[in-house]
Amino acid sequence: MASSNTELISTNPATGEEIARVAITSMQELDAAVERAWQAFHHSGWKELLPHKRALVLNKIADGLVAEKESLARLQMADNGKPLGECRGMVESAIGTFRYYAGVCETLETDVTPSRGDYVSFTVLEPFGVIAAITPWNSPIMNDATKVAPALAAGNAVLLKPSEDSPLLGPELARIALAAGLPKDLLQVVQGRGADVGAALVAHPGVRMVSFTGGTTSGRAIARVAGDKLIPTALELGGKSPHVVFADADREHAVAAVVAGIFGSAGQSCVAGSRLFIEERIYDEVLAQVVARAKTIRVAAPDADGVEMGPLASFHHRERVVRFVDRAREEGGRILCGGEVPTGGVFDQGAYYPPTVIDGLGYDAVSCQEEAFGPVLVALPFKDEADLIAKANGTAFGLACGIWTESFKKAWRIGRALEAGSVWINTYKQSVTSTPFGGFKNSGIGREKGIDGMKLYAQVKSMYFGLHEQPLAVAK
Structure with a gap:
C-alpha cells in the first residue's frame, strides 16, 4: 500500500501490482459525512423501526453478501493476500454475523426491574x-461485519473507516447494505490513514461512540481522546497468546493445532498462538515435530492449488516482520526454520515470508513480549504449572491462550489462572459470533460478539411508571 495526500494505492501483495486507487476523505468531506449520518439517524426512521423489521434488512444484507460471495472473496484476496479459501471463509463469517444480529435484534429482551414503591420500572x-467503526487490514470483510451488524441492529448510524492497507471491502459492504434497503447515509465509508482521517474521526464532536480493532498504541491514543470527550469505546487490541502443550497431551492434535494457530493467516491474527510453551520433559520432541511440520507448509500464491500460506498483507508489513526476526537473532534466538525472505518465482514478486520457529530465548526477551503479527513462533520450555503461569502471564497482553492436556482438572486450573x-x-x-470476544490487560476493553455485542452499541435507559394513588409529598 502506498499513498499520496489525496489517494490510497492498493497493491496486490502477491504480485506487487497496483489494483486500485481510493480517494482519501478530506476533513470537509468527513464533516459532511458526519452531518449526513446524523440526518439519517434522526430522519430515516431506522431507530424507530420495529426490531423485527430492522432484522429483515439485516437478513437482506446477508443475502446480498451471499450473492456476491465469490467476487468479494477474490477482492479481499487481491487486497490483502489471504489464500482464496480463507477469504471465502471470511465472507461466510460476515454473512453469519448479519444473520446472527438479525436474530438478536428481533428477540433481544430488556429487564422489568423489581420495584420498591408504587411504580413499575423497566429498562x-x-x-x-x-x-x-475502525477496522484492521487482516480480515476486512469479517471485521467490518462484526462492528457494523450489531451497531445497525441497535439503531445507530455508522461511519466505517477501513485500514489504509485494505480499503476495498468496506465500500462494497456499504453498497450491498444500501441495495438491501438500509436507509441512505446510515452506513458510510471514510478512507485514509489512521493517523489523519482515523484520528479526525475519533475526535469529531459528532461521533458518540468508537469501536476499534488494531494495535495497542493506536488503542491507547483513541482511549485518551474518548476520555476527553467522555464517550464509550470498544477496543480489541494486540496479543502475544501462549499455546501450551503438557506432557499428557494428544501429541498429534496438539502439534497440528500449534502449527495452524500461528501459521494460519500467515500469523496475521490477533489471537495467533505466537508463544509456544512445552513441558520440559517433552520439549525437544514436540518442538522437532512442530518444526518438521512448519517446513512442509505450502507457501504460494493465494489462489494456487493446495496453498496453505500466502504472502503477508503488504511489503511494509513484511519489513516489520523481518526486523522482528533480526531482533530475535540479536537477543540470542536460534532460528530453527524460516527466518529469511524467500526468493525465486512468485517470491520475487510478492510480500512472502516463510513459517519461522525460534527458540533459545528467555521469556522476558523483547521478542517474547512484543507482537510480530506474522508467521513467527517463539518456543519456550516450562517446568511445572507454577512456572508456566508466571511465564505465560508475564506479558502486557491477555487476548487468548490454548491448553493441551488430557486432564480436565489441570485444564480448569490453568484456564482460570491464565490472563486471557x-x-x-x-x-x-475457534470463534463464533454468538460467544463474546475481547481481551484482558493491554489486549483491550469491552466485548464484541454475542448478545452483549449488540448491547455494546446501545445505552440503557431506565423507565418508571407511577402507580401511586396520592400526590407525591415533598418529604416522607
Whole structure:
C-alpha cells in the first residue's frame, strides 16, 4: 500500500501490482459525512423501526453478501493476500454475523426491574447515534461485519473507516447494505490513514461512540481522546497468546493445532498462538515435530492449488516482520526454520515470508513480549504449572491462550489462572459470533460478539411508571 495526500494505492501483495486507487476523505468531506449520518439517524426512521423489521434488512444484507460471495472473496484476496479459501471463509463469517444480529435484534429482551414503591420500572435500549467503526487490514470483510451488524441492529448510524492497507471491502459492504434497503447515509465509508482521517474521526464532536480493532498504541491514543470527550469505546487490541502443550497431551492434535494457530493467516491474527510453551520433559520432541511440520507448509500464491500460506498483507508489513526476526537473532534466538525472505518465482514478486520457529530465548526477551503479527513462533520450555503461569502471564497482553492436556482438572486450573479473554482447551482459534470476544490487560476493553455485542452499541435507559394513588409529598 502506498499513498499520496489525496489517494490510497492498493497493491496486490502477491504480485506487487497496483489494483486500485481510493480517494482519501478530506476533513470537509468527513464533516459532511458526519452531518449526513446524523440526518439519517434522526430522519430515516431506522431507530424507530420495529426490531423485527430492522432484522429483515439485516437478513437482506446477508443475502446480498451471499450473492456476491465469490467476487468479494477474490477482492479481499487481491487486497490483502489471504489464500482464496480463507477469504471465502471470511465472507461466510460476515454473512453469519448479519444473520446472527438479525436474530438478536428481533428477540433481544430488556429487564422489568423489581420495584420498591408504587411504580413499575423497566429498562429500554437506546442507540448512541453516530458510531465510528475502525477496522484492521487482516480480515476486512469479517471485521467490518462484526462492528457494523450489531451497531445497525441497535439503531445507530455508522461511519466505517477501513485500514489504509485494505480499503476495498468496506465500500462494497456499504453498497450491498444500501441495495438491501438500509436507509441512505446510515452506513458510510471514510478512507485514509489512521493517523489523519482515523484520528479526525475519533475526535469529531459528532461521533458518540468508537469501536476499534488494531494495535495497542493506536488503542491507547483513541482511549485518551474518548476520555476527553467522555464517550464509550470498544477496543480489541494486540496479543502475544501462549499455546501450551503438557506432557499428557494428544501429541498429534496438539502439534497440528500449534502449527495452524500461528501459521494460519500467515500469523496475521490477533489471537495467533505466537508463544509456544512445552513441558520440559517433552520439549525437544514436540518442538522437532512442530518444526518438521512448519517446513512442509505450502507457501504460494493465494489462489494456487493446495496453498496453505500466502504472502503477508503488504511489503511494509513484511519489513516489520523481518526486523522482528533480526531482533530475535540479536537477543540470542536460534532460528530453527524460516527466518529469511524467500526468493525465486512468485517470491520475487510478492510480500512472502516463510513459517519461522525460534527458540533459545528467555521469556522476558523483547521478542517474547512484543507482537510480530506474522508467521513467527517463539518456543519456550516450562517446568511445572507454577512456572508456566508466571511465564505465560508475564506479558502486557491477555487476548487468548490454548491448553493441551488430557486432564480436565489441570485444564480448569490453568484456564482460570491464565490472563486471557479466550481460553481454548484441546483446540485452538475457534470463534463464533454468538460467544463474546475481547481481551484482558493491554489486549483491550469491552466485548464484541454475542448478545452483549449488540448491547455494546446501545445505552440503557431506565423507565418508571407511577402507580401511586396520592400526590407525591415533598418529604416522607
